[in-house]
Amino acid sequence: MEIPPSGEGSAAADVVGRLVDNLDEVTARTQRVLMEEVADLGGDAQLVQLLRDNVAANIDTVLSAIRHGIPVGHVEAPTAALEYARRLAQRDVSANALVRAYRIGHQAVLKILLEEIRASDLDPQRRLDVFDEILAVTFRYIDWITQQVLGVYQDEYDRWQQSRNRLQAAEIRGVLESDDDVDVDAVSTTLRYPLRATHVGLVLWCDASGDQDELSAMERYVHECAASVGARERALFVSADRLTAWAWLPVRSENITLAPIPEDSTLHVVAGRALPGVAGFRRSHRQAQLARRVMLAAGSPGDRPVSAAEPGLMLAGLAGTDLDEARAWVAAVLGPLATASPGDERLRETLRVFLRAGSSFKAAAGELHLHFNSVKYRVQRAAERRGRPITDDRLDVEVALLLCHWFGPAILTE
Structure with a gap:
């Protein structure tokens, strides 16, 4: 939907024209609202600056569409908006935060537009008509732009996760396969996992079950385990293949009970003992692998988590x-x-x-x-x-x- 170049459209063009002349102020006000309302948008100076560019570009684009009667379908998504979506995907900021930002930003800009309409010399009915026209175009724009940025976000998120998983898996294998000392702080930063902690290594696998996303189910279970045992920090999860994953829980105590496996699940879980430091990271994983070999050889992995601490299992x-x-x-x-x-x-x-x-x-x-x-x-x-x-x-x-x-x-x- 576009604004016609006459009648209410001319009045709307005058209103938005005044805002275009004060784009910096409108951008700053909108950005402040976003930073206050959507906590996930905080970050380093570079990300905050990109948010500002994104806000300014979107406001300028939609106001230009109103001023010049450009159909929303003919508008191109601002480069800053697409880049901001990519950057949020790379930072693991949720897609929900991105969508909320557009909705809240829309509300903030509408409030500013309404202030301009009230300050105009239009009669009450014309003010309502102008606001109605502006509201229709901005809603259409928000609906369109969120589809654009969500598509870019998801593509980048998938690409980034695959790339990061490959790098993460290589880093983990390097720690597991090397008997040499590692730079604990550097590797912890790379993995975003505390190698100095006490670790419980997990090996998880699923029976093949058609179209189900087994890796997602395993990752959800790991995060549930981390919460149930009061893990000190975020658990580490990496896929070994489509049906197998490795994980580590940074625990506070050696005596933990893993979360039960969900009913009607094809998931199987084995765990090593809780052991400290890099050596514990490696050994707990080896114990879990050994326990898994026993379960697979027995042909009956069972429907409960099995721990290397159970009497006789390691022997x-x-x-x-x-x-x-x-x-x-x-x-x-x-x-x-x-x-x-x-x-x-x-x-x-x-x-x-x-x-x-x-x-x-x-x-x-x-x-x-x-x-x-x-x-x-x-x-x-x-x-x-x-x-x-x-x-x-x-x-x-x-x-x-x-x-x-x-x-x-x-x-x-x-």
């Missing part, structure tokens, strides 16, 4: 690097007790808990929620199934039971 991971040899060893140690039948599984689990409880029937009964005599019977039955007492090679039996617990059918005989 199972180390002992299970050669699964065929481990399977043969388990069969030799446990004998017939190493079969995959449900009955033998119950006997093995009872014996494992009994041995871990210091051979206490009472403690094992409490942990398993069984009667004392039931535990005693199962332990005796497990020894009978094995075919020999457990006292002579108790350590071997405990390790074999741990491997059975974590690897399940993958390490058992038929």
